[in-house]
Amino acid sequence: MERIMEIKGSCLCGAVAFVIAGTPKSMGSCHCSRCRKLGTSTVVFVGRDQFRLTRGREMIETIAPPPGSTYMRSFCKGCGTSLGEPLSPDEAFPINAQCLDGDPGLRISYHEFTSDAPAWAPAGQTGAK
Numbered sequence: 742m743e744r745i746m747e748i749k750g751s752c753l754c755g756a757v758a759f760v761i762a763g764t765p766k767s768m769g770s771c772h773c774s775r776c777r778k779l780g781t782s783t784v785v786f787v788g789r790d791q792f793r794l795t796r797g798r799e800m801i802e803t804i805a806p807p808p809g810s811t812y813m814r815s816f817c818k819g820c821g822t823s824l825g826e827p828l829s830p831d832e833a834f835p836i837n838a839q840c841l842d843g844d845p846g847l848r849i850s851y852h853e854f855t856s857d858a859p860a861w862a863p864a865g866q867t868g869a870k
């Protein structure tokens with residue numbers, strides 16, 4: 742019998758809150774400059790059926806993707822915390838791992854755009870040996 746755990750998350754000011762039922766599908770880090778500057782370098786991908794916004798939908802502002810990119814990004818209007826894509830219409834979407842309050846039960850399994858990582862990034866995340 743498997744117990745489904747719930748992981749809670751929120752923005753810094755607490756206006757936006759959500760729960761993830763069970764373990765997210767994946768966790769990864771993107772080192773491109775856009776993800777870094779938005780503060781969403783490390784995300785968990787969650788399925789639509791396991792993600793529930795519990796508070797603050799009206800506080801979420803969404804930034805349209807620039808030409809050539811597909812990812813929308815959202816943040817809290819109250820505190821600026823980057824949230825990932827909690828309003829995505831997709832079946833699975835990224836949520837900023839920094840917003841999680843509990844241990845999601847999985848670890849970073851991939852790194853993207855490591856060649857774009859800054860020189861000060863830890864070895865192993867820069868693409869350098």
Ligand SMILES: [Zn+2]
Nearest residue numbers: 752754817820
């Ligand atoms: Zn907030």
Ligand SMILES: [Zn+2]
Nearest residue numbers: 771772773776
């Ligand atoms: Zn990126």
